Amino acid sequence: MSEDELLSRRHPVQEDMPMQQRVWRFERVGWYVLVAIVLLALAGLFGNGPLSDAQVVSQDGRVRVEYQRLSRSGTTDSLFITVQGIPGQPVEVQLEGSLLRDASIETLQPEPQRSMSHGQAMLFQLGTKQDGVATLYLTLRSEHVGTLKGSVMAGPESAVHFSTFLYP
């Protein structure tokens, strides 16, 4: 019965069952592919999820950066930087890389005590309290597609490098 259904009819329409079966198979496989894409997107393959959330810590543990490994062009991403300094004394953080050149900084909190340029890099001076920890919260936005690299430095031993891939 099923065999008979696979035969191409000539009347009232000209059928091409082998082709039709390929179409049906394409629809079925395509559906599974879409399900996989949705599940991967939930996991963060396209940003904002466990696959995408990342953090790096410098060798001496003073600088810690939380960033998005994967993101999309045109969306805002947050960058969370914590630096361990000497209690009560300001600490200097240097940001550089294509991430900071190609992306525009939408917000920068808290306002640094001083900010200046240092060659290609940006230098921020942040105040600290008794615990000596300074935090900097940035939101970045870029129309770039591809990989952007960034680095945060608070001294020769306290440097972290990271990169973000932006989907179109």
Next chain:
Amino acid sequence: MDSILRAAGMYVALMLLFRVAGRRSLADLTTFDFVLLLIIGEATQQALLGEDFSFTNAMLVIATLIVLDVGLSLAKLNSKPLARLLDGHATLVVENGRFLHHRMRRARLTEDDILESARDSQGIENIEQVKFAIVERNGKISIIPVE
């Protein structure tokens, strides 16, 4: 250049997605399908235009879409295999009053769908009165009654 690539990319992506969805998916538009279509349009629009809301950009996007669409239909005129690949074939799902269940399952059709079409287009009461039911290339079900 950006908007041309965006429009072309979206055209190809949507064509693939709707091919996966199959010809049945939005053929008989229910209210819900209509709303779904609107949401799809809304989601597409942002990616098509980006942040450029200028008249020129809108015209470029529309022109690209029309060029692709007309170009494709011209290509289909010239190449029969391409037309077959893109549009598919009509498929029989009822033959001499007998449901072809295997095919119906693959085309995601139920007996009720076919009977509904039969009542709607031909005023047919039961399946014995249907000589042929055919899923057309656009997803509509044509009914040919027994004389």
